[in-house]
Amino acid sequence: MTKILVIAEHLGGQLNASTARAVSAAVAVKPDAIDVIVLADAPEAIAAEAAKIDGVSRVLTVARAENAHALAAVLAPQIAKAAAGYTHVFAPSTTFGKDLAPRVAALLGVSQVSDVMTVEGPHSFKRPIYAGNAIVTVEVDDSTTVVATIRTASWPAAGSTGSAPVEALSLDVTLPNHTRFVGLQQGKSDRPDLQGASKVVSGGRGVGSKENFEIIYTFADKIGAAVGASRAAVDAGYVPNEMQVGQTGKIIAPELYIAIGISGAIQHLTGIKDAGTIVAINKDGEAPIFEIADIGLVGDLFKILPELESSL
Template identity: 50%
Template sequence: MFATSCRTRLSHSLNLVRRLQSTLVVAEHNNEKLTPVTLNAITAASKMGGDLVCLVAGTQCAKVAEEASKIKGVKKILLADNEAFKGFLPENLTPLILESQKQFNFTHIVSGATAFGKSLLPRVAAKLDVSPISDIIDVKSADTFVRTIYAGNAIQTLKSKDKIKVVTVRGTAFDPAEPSGGNGATEKAPDVAADSGLSEFVGQELTKSDRPELTSASVVISGGRGLKNGENFQMLYDLADKMGAAVGASRAAVDAGFVPNDMQVGQTGKIVAPELYIAVGISGAIQHLAGMKDSKVIVAINKDPEAPIFQVADYGLVADLFKAVPEMTEALK
């Protein structure tokens, strides 16, 4: 009888804690549709307990709020539609997040570990005087998280004592949330002085490609310094078009000016985990491995049999890439 009573009180206490907890997921989008990493962040947030609320801030982004409201598990959408949020400047978004946290008492603030999340949430954490928890790959409990350190060579489990947890999520570590089946209510986000005056969005130049987006592609072909120049990347584009793949690059190739930096895969670039990753002319520096070693199958093509990339590759081809890649492309005709 006593044991049953204790279990009942414990269950009641846990349910009370869950009700007191609430998580704000800051949606990443382009004012027309959600970026896929937002669905991964929502999955991670759902493991932190409590109600799930999604903040959609932008310009003429009602369509995004409607999309977010259908995500399974999301209870509420906060919509902030203002010209001041054009360009998603962290200086303007931060006051909105702080006011939302103040009004709704969120215990967790979450976003994807992308350029957007990495520029925004550390600023939010600083204003809240808490330590940001970056690039998590697992959630143990509402206050305990798992992340990689030392360029992915070690796994750290940390327990945060901060009252508010500010967390960025590695998208490749979590399955995407179900985009349908939800029925979240949409309401207007708190009013704030949207334009901080600290920065101004002037414009942007976006590269357009018919190939899949790098972080969501099931097949990725990346080139390194071994390609010698940017013109030789055309070999990878031709092969990628045959395979329906995205094309990436090592930091060495980006720093050498072969390709733009939005193609960089690695610790300071994009983190990918496709079904198939083909590394062409990439030696396998730690910085690059940190961004792709979670890929399901890794294939390496390098003329140096001692290249570190072969230590993580499932299949390795010691060959001249200038012969091997065209032969692969020809074979796929």
């Protein structure tokens, strides 16, 4: 019997869309049951959101004061305990999942499968390697629990018409006290979330400065897009690192991706390879970004963007 436990990602009392994408991957395994586990100090509202995800059989909640903040050291022992009887444990391949899943795998004594992009069978998966330049098939021993992170850019979010039952779960597990929550620092923005947005506008080194990046923000606001950046722009201090798109940043799959002043290093292209339509604006007509762009504009971004804005 195949049973999958999906770890819910949430913040500020709201379920992250990455959870619904992980459920889509779970559905592809064609299991007998898919349960979502929500660990929080007050999981009721989050669980209600998770219960609406199509394909979910049950939502399990673990309410403990220690779960108020997502500390991998605290959550992992509880998930490992709850995983008894499950054949698979899935987590989104986000910062949250990448932090948590390795600990869960270690506690269960198994190897982790990272960045699952397609499901070939219950114990066979495809994932990218070499910055996405090659795809490898990973086979997992069917006698062991599969612990995997799901590449969210490769999976659509499952629908939200379900009505799964919610059950409270009591786990008798001692939690470590060597890790404590100090604080959370994150950028505040009214723009769409970078990893879930349907439209993303990113700026690169060619933007020139932190002050010049305002032209990117203005254009993104005009079309209702999220804002991203290349590693070069982040390293130069133009924007904070949570806006970085690429192999060492965020892997995204928007319907429309506009790369402005970005040359197109392979690490950046890895982060956008699943985008629907890619538009590139760069004064260097030989920039690598044009090799993958669906639409390319060669010219000065400081002249092109105002013209595009006025046309909109």
